[in-house]
Amino acid sequence: MKSLLHPARAVALVFLAAILVGSALLMLPISHAEGSATPWVTAFFTAVSAVCVTGLVVVDTGTYWSTFGQSVILLLFQLGGFGMMTVATLLGLMVNSSFRLRTKMIAQFESRSLRLGDIASVAKLVLVVTFALELIIALSLTLRLHLAYDLPWAEAAWSGLFHAVSAFNNAGFSIHPDSLMRYATDAFILLPVMTAIVIGGIGFPVLHDLRSRFNDPRHWSLHTKLTLIGTTILLLGGFFTLLVFEWSNSATLGPMPFADKALSAAFASVSARTAGFNSIDIGALTQESWAIHYFLMFVGGGSAGTAGGVKVGTAAILAILIIAEIRGHSDSEAFGRRVGASAQRQAITVLMLGSTMIVLGTLFILRETDFPTDQVIFEVISAFGTVGLSTGITGNLPEASQLMLTLLMYVGRVGTITLAASLALGEHRMPYRYPEEHPIVG
Incomplete structure (x- = not known):
């Protein structure tokens, strides 16, 4: 039983439990628009995609699922978007004003840059920011x-709420079959959605740091500085490269005036990093834009935070x-700080494990299907990065390939x-160290 209390294992098990409960609810006839039972693969895929805030779908969310089914999906990506750090913290606040050590450990594991004393403060920040921003965006x-x-108030309110919660949690689920393409030139729709995506995806430790030290950037944590600078570089880089590569593409930005081109390119850059909404046809993008x-x-x-991927940090x-x-x-340094050796090892490990999963997932699906390699790579990276963008092939994949995507999500x-640690027997400190040697590199 002791190993089950390890924070990493708790994170993995809680996410798995949410997926199983969500799958069971989505299989109920009340969840289907036509009142019939949903096949288990469809329900399971949708539940995984929702809990993992991905947005990949095998059926149209707006027409296949009933209002009850859509509500279940919304609840799943709301819980999944919080992440185990915030869920554990909020549960601790609601159940007992004083945290048990295990709850604190789980919360700290998911937000390693925070001290245990910061957890309650962050939990309150998460609660306030999440519901306040979702309410503002929904309105x-x-x-x-x-x-x-001219949508009726009830329909407009449900659509506004669904997309606001989906945007903040970087889920990418939409009740429209074309995602947000019908609003491609509407800044009053896209800009609020972009705002929710960026704030939700920046990470709660950064929001906590900015709240307490906004006017004193010199004392921001190294994590905050790296995240903000990295996010800015990625957003601007994605914006300019997508604008250039799609400028003359008649199927995407080509026919638009400059202002609409800039809006769509900016939205694509923001959404591509983990949200999964699209205002232009992803399948019609150039090869260069796919690479971006x-x-x-x-x-x-x-x-x-609510974002996926290997993370900006x-x-x-x-x-x-x-x-x-x-x-x-000999040392890796930034902003007058030395990056710890453990952080460097973890970064390399995340990169290698992530790359390995993408390669294995791509090879598996290529063996099962006849779809072009570039489309398969796109779907695989989208699943692993919990993005949800698709070239349009996910719903046409065989069940085995769809299950592979659920594993990647x-x-x-x-x-x-976290997953690797949860599968291990536990942390071990070796009682000895071997002599050091330097193998040839390169």
Whole structure:
């Protein structure tokens, strides 16, 4: 029983339990729009995608599922978006004002940059930011949908709420079959959604740091600085490259005026990093834009937030490590701080395990299907990065390939290091150390 209390194992088990409960609910006839039972693979895939805040679907969310089924999906990606860190913390606050040690350990494991004393403060921040922002975005979308698109108040309110919660949790689920393509030129729809995506995906430790030290950037944690700089670079880089590669593409940005091109390129850059909404046809993108999406989806967003991918912090640590090696420095340093050896090892481990999962997933699906390699790679990275963007082949994949995508979504959401640690027997400190030797590299 002791091993089950390990924080990593608890994270993995809680996510798995949520998936199983969600699958059972979605299999009920009341969840189906036509009142019939849902096949278990469809229910399981949808539950995994929702809990892992991915957004990949094998059936149309708006027409296949009833209002009850859509509500279950919304609840699943709301819980999944919190992450185990926030769920455990909020449960601890509701059940007992004083945390038990295990709850504190679980929360700290998911937000390693925080001290145990910060957990209650972060939990309150999560609660306030989540529901306040979701409410504001939902009201904004509801008003726009009713006033500009003549949707009845009830329909506009449900659509606004569903998309607001989906956006903040970086889930990418939409009750429209074309995602947000019908609003491709509507800044009053896309800008609020983009705002929710960025804030939800930046990570709660960063929000906590900014709240307490907003006017004193010098004292921001190294994690906050790396996340903010990395996020800015990725957003701007994605925006300009997608704008260039899609500028003349008649199937995407080509026919649009400059302002709409800029809006759609910005939305694509924001969404590609983990949210999964699309305002342009992903299947019609150029090969260069697909390559940009590969990178953005793989990196993802901030740690301990609603984003997926290997995380911006991981990519930043690897970049610092590479720069230090090129310069011949023995230490990896940034902003007057030295990056710890354990953080460097974890970053390399996440990169290698993530890359391995993507390669294995791609090979498996290629063996099962005849779809082009580039499309399969896109779906696999989208699943692992819990993004949800698709070239349109997910629903046409055989069941074995769809189950492979569910595995990738689970690993991508729980985290490669978390999953690996949860499967291990426990942490061991070796009572001895072997002599050091330097094998030849390169």
